[in-house]
Amino acid sequence: MDAVLKVENLTVTSAKRPVIDDVSFDLHSGEVTALVGESGSGKTLSALSILDLLPSGVIRKTGKISFKGENIFDLKAEELESIRGNDIAMVFQEPFTALNPVMRAGIQISEAIAAHKRYTDSEVKGRVEELLDMVRLSSQVVRSYPHELSGGMRQRLILAMALSCEPEVLILDEPTTALDVSIQKEILDLIKGIQDNRRFAILFITHDFSVVNMVADKVCVMKEGRIVEKGLKEEVLKNPKHPYTRKLIDCIPRLGDKRKRLPG
């Protein structure tokens, strides 16, 4: 099956230094691909590259990113805009800053829905309910302001907005890092549940291998801009080939851990 999104030999530099160095990976429908790395590894920049949203001062040097066969970097501005949010959606790390604090939740979702297609008012309303249901939020949420919602609820709301246009590719940048551990589990279960039904191509960015274990099918490990290991989750976790991968896996303390010291 052909990849929905292909990143090929992407190199991105900032101040003449490569921050992404010859990176390649594919995203397939129905699969969750985890991009694992620590701060400075280039994982968030890779995600931003897919949407051509690199911050100023950061220039792409070489490589291409193909979405359904077309190179993203060759597209015109309007074509790119119609893809962003619509065909490729992204959820960022901080649920607090992604929402407008002075708009009620219902309005923000409605805006996301209506951003790319024309709907009648009742269609929008119906869609809002559908989406809230998908992310397991009660429809009462519609009248709330972001600060009245908990972190987990905000993240669900943002997820709902990302899903509103039924994207083919969903990029999640550390979506649970800022959340409490029990909420994290709920959100991860939610993502898995959505994936079972809808078969998106999901790029899941994280620094925590135990989260990878919970959600991913495939794994790419990034270090200082390079991919040091790629493969199926089970294989990489059981048999990490690169020492950095091994280090990332080993240095997480585990429940029932008998070790007195952590490696590294």
Added chain:
Amino acid sequence: MNDIIEAVDIKKYFIKRKFFFSSKKEEEKAVDGVSFTVPKGKTFGLVGESGCGKSTVAKLVVKVLAPDSGSISVRGDADIVFQDPFSSLNPRMTVRKIIGESLFVRGIKKDEIERRVKETLSTVKLGDSDVLDKYPHQFSGGERQRIAIARALIRRPEVLVLDEPVSSLDVSIQAGILNLLKDLQEELHLTYIFISHDLRVVEFMSDTVAVMKSGKFVEVASREEIYASAKDAYTRQLLESIPEI
């Protein structure tokens, strides 16, 4: 009696207004009747989700806040290491000044301060002498946290309160700091209060663990008991939420 820290039924309430103009005052029970003791050289782990009151307990132990009722006594000095290594160091002070500040305000002479700062820096494995004149922004997160630990240790306190000391750090750096903390505890006979929302890290570090929710301890037990056979439903829920490798 071997206990360095003894807390008896401490309560701390904060008063918040419901709205900006409202005269109705709401009492937020940040810490609502908490008791514990910590013997010398041991680590008391405090785990809970955001808003449970664990940071307030930290501030009560180091006496930045005073309890509204109950008592907390510490036999010796207690110092604290905070979560965010970026905001816990004054961006406009050099490392030398940051670490030496608590000695300086006690009138200790410059040479003595210099000697002790260098000594403490090498215990946290940052022994390079040209670290002293640099500013916080010139260091990585892990290095900054080591500086914060050095600052807390320089007066050789009995107790170190660690409020989410590794939560803001990369996974591989976390390991280094946790190992360092364990080594320091052995070397210097320190007593720790280790606070985190991450149960795995708390288990790794602690001897006794308290699970906190809404200002109260819902369960306090030894590490083995909590992780093998937790009694409280909330504790079990937390344990089940942990993603496993």
Added chain:
Amino acid sequence: MKDKLNKRIIFGASIIALMAIVAVFAPYVATQDPLEMDLSADARLQAPSLEHFFGTDSLGRDVFSRMVYGTRISLSVGFIAVFISLVIGISLGGLSGYYGGWVDGVIMRLVEVMYCFPTFFLIMMVITFLGPNIVNVMIVIGLTSWAGLCRLVRAEFLTLRERDFVYSARVQGVPNGRIIFRHILPNAMAPVYVSATLSVGGAILVESALSFLGLGVQIPTPSWGNILTAGKNYIDYAWWLTLFPGLAILVTVLSFNLIGEGLREVLDPKLRESRR
């Protein structure tokens, strides 16, 4: 960290630097004695010429030289008045922001009172009582313009007080005074630099206005403001008596504003960058 010294700061600062040099070296820059009168008919109200760059006034005095000495007045009033307002504003703002409670309450009420008064009229009234001279002018301007700075500093303190490095200092037993001045204040200065620079321009304007009204620097000591006064009766034909001091005031205030705006640009993004 290299700061991008932007064009505004460079341009504004160059002009002020030039003026500062003129002020310091006034006796060397001035071509004539600013106080020397020449009441002969062909010496009074002369248009600008090679001998008198800016012409002469109604008493035959060389306007250029008077303007040169007037630079001293303007710059010194500007800097000293703002310095006074800085001292008051920073101290009160710092105390207010750090301690909160009744201290904050009292100081904020004081600030509100200051804001209620139409400042310029207040200044005029006080000067009338105290007598018009340059020292009184400096002090009064300083004493009436600290309120804005106070609020700025207080706002910075309210935020910074909750930062972990402040908690840490408290845990370590650092006395409050040292926390305020050595720990928090250096981090609170960015908006102060901007505001203070912009205030200098304002202070110069106030001094010029006071002198124009006869309430500031008294003749025969030259000030740009009182040169303007002297000129107001002769505007139709002795245009140089109005143009040059007017331009000088304009350029000076503009330059300080440029520096202030430039500083705002340079400092603002850095402030936001201090968190990861």
